[in-house]
Amino acid sequence: SWLSRRPRDARAWAWRGETRLRAGDAAAAERDLSRAAALAPSLSWARAARGRALAALGRPAAAAREFDAALAAEPGLAEALAGRGSARLAAGDARRALADLTAAARREPRASWIHAARGEAALAARDWRAAEDAFRQAEALERGDARARLGRARALLGAGRRRAAEPLIKEAVAAARALTAAGRHDDAV
DSSP, X not given: OHHHHOTTOHHHHHHHHHHHHHTTOHHHHHHHHHHHHHHOTTOHHHHHHHHHHHHHTTOHHHHHHHHHHHHHHSTTOHHHHHHHHHHHHXXXXXXXXXXXXXXXXXXXXXXHHHHHXXXXXXXXXXXXXXXXXXXXXXXXXXXXXXXXXXXXXXXXXXXXXXXXHHHHHHHHHHHHHHHHHTTOGGGOO
């Protein structure tokens, strides 16, 4: 194989790890990305990918450490900030998760997935206004995003604004039904 001819090529290991991660094989991805990190500790995107692999394996503390390493190599890397925020949220640290995800959203304001993750962290932190804002931004970037609409409704319910939440819930259910009818089951709530 190509890698057997270039066993010390950190980028090659990282690309294979990233490919395996995208294909859903987090364990194999983590092994390849660990090799890349050992060969080139400052390869920030590979460290962030390894953090995502560790998170997928259910190891949020290890994932957060890997995202820290990515941020040490490239301060402000939005993917690493968002990943560390998600890992912190999985570990139950909603406030620090919200801070990381807010910083990531400032770096990548057009990334709807970061705003949605920020909304989830804000819900967990019981910061209803921040949650509503985050989901509103996610929805603005992804028109018709039923998940973002439902997240915004959850924020409104948390703030005690049931009347404002009810139409959003109805719209989210209708959007989810339309997506399901179109065969887009993964996109439905």
